[in-house]
Amino acid sequence: MSQRISRAYKIAKTFLTYGLDEIIPAHWLPWSLRIGRYGLFWMPNKHKQKPAGERLRLALESLGPVWVKFGQMLSTRRDLLPPDIANELAKLQDKVRAFPGEQAQQLIEKALGLNHIDDAFDDFAVQPLASASIAQVHTARLKQGDDAGAEVVIKVIRPDIRADIDADLRLMETLAGILARHLPDGRRLKPKEVVKEYRKTLLDELDLLREAGNAIQLKRNFENSPLLYIPTVYSDYSRHNVMVMERIDGIPVSDVDTLMAMGVNMKILAERGVEVFFTQVFRDSFFHADMHPGNIFVSRDNPDNPSYLGIDFGIVGTLNREDKRYLAENFLAFFNRDYRKVAELHVDSGWVPAHINVEEFESAIRTVCEPIFNKPLADISFGHVLVNLFNTARRFEMEVQPQLVLLQKTLLYVEGLGRTLYPQLDLWQTAKPFLEKWMKEQLGWRAVVRSVQENAPFWAEKLPEMPTLLYDYLKSHRPQALAQQQLLAQMRDAQQRQSRQIGWAAVTCGLIISTTILYVTEQPLWLVASTAATAVLCGAVLWRRTKS
Numbered sequence: 001m002s003q004r005i006s007r008a009y010k011i012a013k014t015f016l017t018y019g020l021d022e023i024i025p026a027h028w029l030p031w032s033l034r035i036g037r038y039g040l041f042w043m044p045n046k047h048k049q050k051p052a053g054e055r056l057r058l059a060l061e062s063l064g065p066v067w068v069k070f071g072q073m074l075s076t077r078r079d080l081l082p083p084d085i086a087n088e089l090a091k092l093q094d095k096v097r098a099f100p101g102e103q104a105q106q107l108i109e110k111a112l113g114l115n116h117i118d119d120a121f122d123d124f125a126v127q128p129l130a131s132a133s134i135a136q137v138h139t140a141r142l143k144q145g146d147d148a149g150a151e152v153v154i155k156v157i158r159p160d161i162r163a164d165i166d167a168d169l170r171l172m173e174t175l176a177g178i179l180a181r182h183l184p185d186g187r188r189l190k191p192k193e194v195v196k197e198y199r200k201t202l203l204d205e206l207d208l209l210r211e212a213g214n215a216i217q218l219k220r221n222f223e224n225s226p227l228l229y230i231p232t233v234y235s236d237y238s239r240h241n242v243m244v245m246e247r248i249d250g251i252p253v254s255d256v257d258t259l260m261a262m263g264v265n266m267k268i269l270a271e272r273g274v275e276v277f278f279t280q281v282f283r284d285s286f287f288h289a290d291m292h293p294g295n296i297f298v299s300r301d302n303p304d305n306p307s308y309l310g311i312d313f314g315i316v317g318t319l320n321r322e323d324k325r326y327l328a329e330n331f332l333a334f335f336n337r338d339y340r341k342v343a344e345l346h347v348d349s350g351w352v353p354a355h356i357n358v359e360e361f362e363s364a365i366r367t368v369c370e371p372i373f374n375k376p377l378a379d380i381s382f383g384h385v386l387v388n389l390f391n392t393a394r395r396f397e398m399e400v401q402p403q404l405v406l407l408q409k410t411l412l413y414v415e416g417l418g419r420t421l422y423p424q425l426d427l428w429q430t431a432k433p434f435l436e437k438w439m440k441e442q443l444g445w446r447a448v449v450r451s452v453q454e455n456a457p458f459w460a461e462k463l464p465e466m467p468t469l470l471y472d473y474l475k476s477h478r479p480q481a482l483a484q485q486q487l488l489a490q491m492r493d494a495q496q497r498q499s500r501q502i503g504w505a506a507v508t509c510g511l512i513i514s515t516t517i518l519y520v521t522e523q524p525l526w527l528v529a530s531t532a533a534t535a536v537l538c539g540a541v542l543w544r545r546t547k548s
């Protein structure tokens with residue numbers, strides 16, 4: 001408890017000494033918070049001269065990894081933040097100290113049930129290869145099995161990190177609640193939802209079995225591909241807090257000088273980055289969503305025909321068939337400058353509600369997007385197109401779609417990467433044939449053939465069972481059909497009876513009215529009496545019929 005209080009105190013102090021409270025004008029805050037702020041007079045803003053974005057970045061850096069990662073995530077939410085703050089947050093770097101290698105060794109031994117690390121691994125390096133905010137990586141070689149001798153890396157989650165993360169997340173949630181309540185723009189910025197999304201991403205990253213599963217799936221998707229190599233995960237040695245995988249030896253993609261010196265074909269490399277992305281999204285519906293340069297390497301083989309090596313599969317994105325179709329159609333419509341179609345697609349897909357005015361939406365998209373086309377096609381950023389499009393759509397009640405936000409973020413990474421490698425990269429020319437081919441496969445006779453092909457195994461399996469299924473169906477449905485027939489006949493009878501009663505009631509009423517008129521107009525008595533008698537007779541028949 002005392003730990004939590006001191007952490008809350010440290011966070012409050014950091015926020016105030018970096019003047020983050022001043023980002024919110026005082027008159028928006030309730031009096032209690034304003035008095036509270038005056039009460040903390042010994043924590044003045046010590047960075048007054050710095051812009052708000054920089055103060056926010058420095059504050060997050062000094063609060064540690066959970067906040068740094070949060071800032072990194074926020075930097076990709078260009079739909080929520082002004083560009084100056086988003087740019088500043090994009091500079092956030094993890095600066096974390098390694099934890100002792102001996103402690104990592106104990107964690108691995110405990111997780112894998114080993115008496116000593118040497119039982120499963122040779123040459124375990126106590127000195128970590130890398131140390132990141134959530135995990136630390138050590139090198140070793142496998143000792144047993146078919147892959148004995150293989151060079152591996154062992155990723156270990158930092159000890160006791162869970163408690164710290166939980167405590168910091170709780171504080172973040174409290175803060176988000178305050179912001180949502182007091183910021184005039186609080187509803188649009190959705191701070192509570194943003195923190196909730198962050199919680200999920202962070203907790204997912206803490207589970208290395210999830211990451212192992214993602215890596216295995218990606219490897220399967222790119223088996224024998226010349227584009228991307230995914231290292232093998234050794235599942236037998238993987239647990240929630242430990243993962244063992246093949247060690248790769250590539251050149252970091254950010255090391256452009258070395259790549260150039262090796263004579264790597266940068267054009268092909270850049271184009272392949274785009275191709276990997278579109279393949280993952282449109283072919284596999286499963287994409288690596290943490291494609292920052294630290295996680296991407298280039299193979300040392302074949303500099304003329306280069307391929308990528310990928311690591312860190314903690315965050316992946318998926319898209320369903322509809323999302324993919326609307327996305328591809330959106331891109332194609334956008335690049336054909338068919339803004340009407342873009343607007344209609346947003347409504348058809350349910351991304352914006354059906355009641356919005358499509359003409360106004362179309363015009364808003366044109367206003368925002370048309371200036372983009374003043375640039376040469378090769379300079380247009382797909383990522384920024386999406387950012388602009390979604391920002392506009394938000395004004396027309398588009399709800400945040402987490403899968404699209406992840407996609408947009410990845411696209412920005414991929415583009416940034418592609419243009420660093422090969423500044424003349426024409427993303428549209430690289431992606432267009434891909435999208436068009438995909439669209440063709442989804443629509444028209446090819447799609448029908450594919451759907452039949454996809455469902456053929458199901459029908460082939462069920463066909464021999466068909467006669468039995470049909471017989472069972474008929475047998476079980478016969479009594480039901482008979483009961484239905486009986487019910488129908490009863491209903492028909494009741495209906496006929498009812499219409500006859502209505503007929504008798506009408507005649508009786510008519511006769512009563514006639515008797516009254518005859519009596520009032522002083523007609524002969526015998527006529528009045530016989531009409532009345534007939535009315536009584538009809539009434540009696542009606543009474544009997546209703547009783548039976």
Ligand SMILES: Nc1ncnc2c1ncn2[C@@H]1O[C@H](COP(=O)(O)OP(=O)(O)OP(=O)(O)O)[C@@H](O)[C@H]1O
Nearest residue numbers: 130132133134135137153231246247248294311312
């Ligand atoms: N298979 C591998 N082969 C060689 N080096 C690796 C491998 N996996 C990880 N590394 C090294 O370890 C570092 C950290 O790994 P990884 O990115 O998976 O950890 P992380 O905790 O998820 O980091 P972050 O989320 O901050 O990027 C990498 O930048 C890389 O240098």
